[in-house]
Amino acid sequence: xxxxxxxxxxxxxxxxxxxxxxxxxxxxxxxxxxxxxxxxxxxxxxxxxxxxxxxxxxxxxxxxxxxxxxxxxxxxxxxxxxxxxxxxxxxxxxxxxxxxxxxxxxxxxxxxxxxxxxxxxxxxxxxxxxxxxxxx
Amino acid sequence: xxxxxxxxxxxxxxxxxxxxxxxxxxxxxxxxxxxxxxxxxxxxxxxxxxxxxxxxxxxxxxxxxxxxxxxxxxxxxxxxxxxxxxxxxxxxxxxxxxxxxxxxxxxxxxxxxxxxxxxxxxxxxxxxxx
Numbered sequence: 001x002x003x004x005x006x007x008x009x010x011x012x013x014x015x016x017x018x019x020x021x022x023x024x025x026x027x028x029x030x031x032x033x034x035x036x037x038x039x040x041x042x043x044x045x046x047x048x049x050x051x052x053x054x055x056x057x058x059x060x061x062x063x064x065x066x067x068x069x070x071x072x073x074x075x076x077x078x079x080x081x082x083x084x085x086x087x088x089x090x091x092x093x094x095x096x097x098x099x100x101x102x103x104x105x106x107x108x109x110x111x112x113x114x115x116x117x118x119x120x121x122x123x124x125x126x127x128x129x130x131x132x133x134x135x136x
Numbered sequence: 137x138x139x140x141x142x143x144x145x146x147x148x149x150x151x152x153x154x155x156x157x158x159x160x161x162x163x164x165x166x167x168x169x170x171x172x173x174x175x176x177x178x179x180x181x182x183x184x185x186x187x188x189x190x191x192x193x194x195x196x197x198x199x200x201x202x203x204x205x206x207x208x209x210x211x212x213x214x215x216x217x218x219x220x221x222x223x224x225x226x227x228x229x230x231x232x233x234x235x236x237x238x239x240x241x242x243x244x245x246x247x248x249x250x251x252x253x254x255x256x257x258x259x260x261x262x263x264x265x266x
Contacts, residue, residue, distance in 0.1 A: 019157055
C-alpha cells in the first residue's frame with residue numbers, strides 16, 4: 001500500500017463549514033476507493049456531527065484522516081469542540097431523543113451509518129470519532 | 137443562494153440544484169411557502185435529484201415544507217431522491233422523510249395532476265382534457 005493521504009484539518013465555525021467538511025470527507029472516501037453508498041454515509045455522518053458542533057458548542061474542528069492499514073482502507077473523522085459537553089451520553093444515544101427540536105436521529109442515526117463510533121464528552125471537551133473500514 | 141421557484145399553471149416547481157447551507161434551506165422553505173400562498177397553487181413538486189447529502193436537518197426541512205404546503209391547501213410530491221440518499225436516510229432512522237415521493241419530475245407532475253383532478257378543483261381542470 002502506498003503512502004497515506006494527508007490528514008485534513010478543518011475549522012467548524014459556520015454553517016458553510018458544515019458543507020465544506022462533508023465535501024472533504026466524501027472526497028477522501030472516494031479517493032480511498034469506497035463506493036457511493038459509503039461516500040454518502042460518511043458525508044451524512046460528518047454533516048450531522050458538524051451541525052451538532054455549531055448548534056451546541058458554537059465552534060470546533062474536524063480532522064479527516066486516511067487511516068488505512070495494509071489492504072484495509074479506513075477513513076477516520078474526528079470532530080471536537082470545547083462546548084458544554086453532552087450531559088447524558090446514554091440518553092443522547094437513544095433514538096428519538098433530541099434537545100434541539102430535531103428528529104432525534106442525530107447521534108444514534110449517525111452511529112448506524114459508520115463502522116466505528118467513539119464518543120468522549122465532558123464540559124469543555126467533546127470528541128467524537130467515526131470510521132468507515134473497507135477490508136481489501 | 138436562493139432556489140428558483142417556477143410556476144406552471146398553478147403548479148409550483150422547485151429543483152434544488154446546489155448543496156444548501158442550513159440558512160439557505162430555511163430561506164427556501166419560506167420562499168416556497170410564500171409563493172404557494174400567493175398564487176394559491178394547487179400542487180408543488182420539489183425535485184432533489186442534485187442533493188447528494190440529505191442529513192436529518194435537511195430531511196426535517198423538506199418534511200416541514202411539505203406539511204406547510206399541504207396546510208395551505210396544495211398537494212405536494214418530492215422527487216428524484218438519489219438511491220444512496222434513500223439508503224442513508226433509512227439507515228439513520230425510519231420516518232425521516234414522510235412526504236410522498238416519485239422517481240422524477242415527470243412522474244411527480246402526473247401524480248399532482250391526478251390528485252388535483254380527483255379533488256375536483258375546477259380552477260385547474262378547465263385547462264386540461266379531463
